[in-house]
Amino acid sequence: MIRKFPLFFLVLFSFQSVNAQKLTDLVDPFIGTGGHGHTYPGAAVPFGMVQLSPDNGRSGWDWSSGYHYSDSTITGFSHTHLSGTGIGDWCDISVMPFVNSDTDKKATFSHKNEKAAPGYYSVKMSSGILASFTVTERVGFHSYAFPEGAKPMIQFDLGFHINWDKTEQGYVSVLNDSTLIGYRYSTGWAKNQKVYFAARTSKAFSLYKLYAAGGVVAGNKLLDTAARVQLFFPDAAGKKVLLKVALSSTTAEKALLALNEVKHWDFEKTRKDASAKWEAELQKIKIQSSDQALKKIFYTALYHTCLSPVLYSDADGAYQNAKSAQLKMEKGAQRYTVYSLWDTFRALNPLFTLTQPKKYPDILKSMMAFYRENGLLPVWDLSTWEANTMTGYHAVPVLADAVLKGVPGLDIKEAYQAMRASATQTSRNVPDYMKYGYLPQDKGGWSVTVTLEYAFDDYCIAQVAKKLGLMDDYKLFMGRAVAYQRLFDPVTGFIRARNSDGKFTVPFDPYFSEHEEKAEYIEGNAWQHSFFVPQDPRGLANEHGGYGQFVKKLDSLFSVSSVVKGQNASADVSGLIGQYAHGNEPSHHIAYLYSYVGSAWKTQEKVRMIADSMYHAKPDGYAGNEDCGQMSAWFVWNAIGFYPANPVSGQYVFGSPLVDRADLQLPNGKSLHVEVNNNSKTNKYIQKVWLNGKVLSADFISHNQILSGGKLVFLMGSKPNRNWASKPKDWPSSIN
Structure with missing residues (x-):
């Protein structure tokens, strides 16, 4: 039976449908990442401390945000980025997942496997890892889905830098089998920059390795301009490892406190919360x-x-x-x-x-x-x-x-x-x-x-x-x-x-x-x-x-x-x-x-x-x-x-x-x-x-x-x- 509806109801339905659209759906964070726009596609909340975004690993004017749409490589996902400037700086606390410890530092990707929305970014890399990110004001929330057969490893690289920015001190301390703290002191366009961090994993890592410029070092602490730490998760093949990284400008202990901005391991909830913050901004x-x-x-x-x-x-x-x-x-x-x-x-x-x-x-x-x-x-x-x-x-x-x-x-x-x-x-x-x-x-x-x-x-x-x-x-x-x-x-x-x-x-x-x-x-x-x-x-x-x-x-x-x-x-x-x-x-x-x-x-x-x-x-x-x-x-x-x-x-x-x-x-x-x-x-x-x-x-x-x-x-x-x-x-x- 064909039902006929009065025009009034059709207009009302149309009006409600239009107004039901989320304004966040109209945002494309990739706009400006090409040409000379110098924007980044990664996750942030309005005016937040964390800008969790991919870095191509190149220097140059068009990589001032760490990322340019013409590129197809990723060396890591760092937590601070400048939007649309002409100077490359920041890109602090770089994190990168690998399928095994021998993997090259760079991964390749295709834009067809990349997504971005306000408060969210994801990419499936050539390694088979699906990396997804969302944020709060001071916390970057990572989700790494490792493929079957992988030997999952996540690396923190405190020596990573772009353009003339460089690490002056990189420090990391492994507190237990799921928590580490540290800092990156750097100089670049701005001098005497200090970023402290605290990180916690959803699964315990069975092994970790600390690397200085000269190679592997013993102990649970490291201070070096090229400081790196690798975390190993042998039981995570075919599974997800979640990671929270909090930032502070004062101390690593304050970064630990900032982890409480996300008291749970529900990635989708944090993503929805970030999206809601953006929706409120756009509704203005x-x-x-x-x-x-x-x-x-x-x-x-x-x-x-x-x-x-x-x-x-x-x-x-x-x-x-x-x-x-x-x-x-x-x-x-x-x-x-x-x-x-x-x-x-x-x-x-x-x-x-x-x-x-x-x-x-x-x-x-x-x-x-x-x-x-x-x-x-x-x-x-x-x-x-x-x-x-x-x-x-x-x-x-x-x-x-x-x-x-x-x-x-x-x-x-x-x-x-x-x-x-x-x-x-x-x-x-x-x-x-x-x-x-x-x-x-x-x-x-x-x-x-x-x-x-x-x-x-x-x-x-x-x-x-x-x-x-x-x-x-x-x-x-x-x-x-x-x-x-x-x-x-x-x-x-x-x-x-x-x-x-x-x-x-x-x-x-x-x-x-x-x-x-x-x-x-x-x-x-x-x-x-x-x-x-x-x-x-x-x-x-x-x-x-x-x-x-x-x-x-x-x-x-x-x-x-x-x-x-x-x-x-x-x-x-x-x-x-x-x-x-x-x-x-x-x-x-x-x-x-x-x-x-x-x-x-x-x-x-x-x-x-x-x-x-x-x-x-x-x-x-x-x-x-x-x-x-x-x-x-x-x-x-x-x-x-x-x-x-x-x-x-x-x-x-x-x-x-x-x-x-x-x-x-x-x-x-x-x-x-x-x-x-x-x-x-x-x-x-x-x-x-x-x-x-x-x-x-x-x-x-x-x-x-x-x-x-x-x-x-x-x-x-x-x-x-x-x-x-x-x-x-x-x-x-x-x-x-």
Whole structure:
């Protein structure tokens, strides 16, 4: 008998089916593991201390995470990894299963035998071993299914390293027939790194062997730069051996305590718990679209925004910093590390002010702890070591944004003191910047980039000074905020390096890029860096001779040749559209500059072009290094229709939304519902915007408007609405 159901029930059933889908099913951790994305596919929980992932055993730029999709070898599964950086470090506490003790250190594998999901990774290797992994915050949970006929052995290799990281001390102590502890001290990009571990097996091992650089050693303890321990399980052929490895930055004894995060041997339960943590994160922004690839890209991007900074302290808040000081955060707080601030201040940190109300205060407090320990805010904090990599002092915009938005947990006066310390320090060429009003090229190199970024950071300090009523400081730092004017060359139309005598450096070629410390621009050329004035786009336009001329210059950026000159040009200059380089962060705000001078429709056009061409649902789906969440945060913002072009203004400039619907879970318990009508590949231009039923003439939405919740509606069309947001009163703010 054929039953007929009313349309209402069919629609309801369809709606429930769609909403029943787990968002974790839309995440593909392999996106970014190919090309130059430098992500890892292994298991982690949001912002967790453990990133349990395979290592190919190679060094090189494209193996900065330990793994690259082009490879087919595995040398081990280590417990710490950096996501999307350009530097290889960490990969601490490497573990590898073997079918017998004579097996070569490397195994081969095929991607068809590999699986990854949030909080889970597995691979069946050429040895026949099925290796599966899941995690908690501080514990890596291993499952090794050995084939019949195997002589199962599991090896810990404390000498394993990648790139210029190396082990300085490796220690292991076998406590009993199922438990061992140890540590790995290493130096690399960060110095004086100390990772302690405790490991426990589900089955007793009948034999173990300790290896130093010279071979097998007797006893149950070993200290050696090449320390290894092999554990033998002769009765485990055709069976599983489970292993738990806990980490600590303080002591091996604290790592033993951390093993209690997993009190059982139920691998699937831990996997489900990890997946549930990810589902809760992804539910914070729910989107609707008929484009399955778009949803996959979006939720993988949102996933990548939650991998760093990473947890560094024990459960009680205790940690050991790079000065070997044993310290503790204030009651209830945790310490975090991995601050790629040159990248993340632009979009990731502003995203955290909406998506991470619980963790973000501790992430900010960790920056302040770094300041108290070192006298300055971090530039690039890795294992609490100041890597001092890249230009600017970009902890400043992160803290300023948090202060201006009222993120709880900060002592505002202390935060301001820390910001001011960065801007008046005696290192990083700050004295010359203060003396000349720009950094002369003959005084330190990177003249343009340093000047532009210091100027923006100083603008941020000025806004906090104003909030605190420190008007003399406000005037001082606002004067420094327009330092870009001193390097603008009206003849060429570019911001160029000057020497201390006031003369521009020669020769000059805007297409030239040099990847060295004495270059005028860091990781780029004049085309990419001459637009970094997010605090004053209209002032920059005036330098070009007016808004019309500025728009023409922006048009040229996207249409000129994509040739980058120079024998040692930076590999980071990638994802090129003309000379716009989406594969590196200095370009990320540029498409939005049109909106500051009355050409919002061109922002919409360019943003849609960038999103469609630079993100794909495949391993090489990122145009460049993912950079600890920044590349992903750009996509998350732009998919829902707006972006913090000036990341401390509290204004999010409208772009061209990709999704049909989006629901944002807000920190105050409210929700913002985004509805995009008449949306399609061709309908990329905004015709009209409503906020809670009222027509919105401004080309941006404020942070406070978002926090108020409600409904934001876009009406899209195939032709530009050149009249929309064309009046100065509707443009985002600019100093001039």
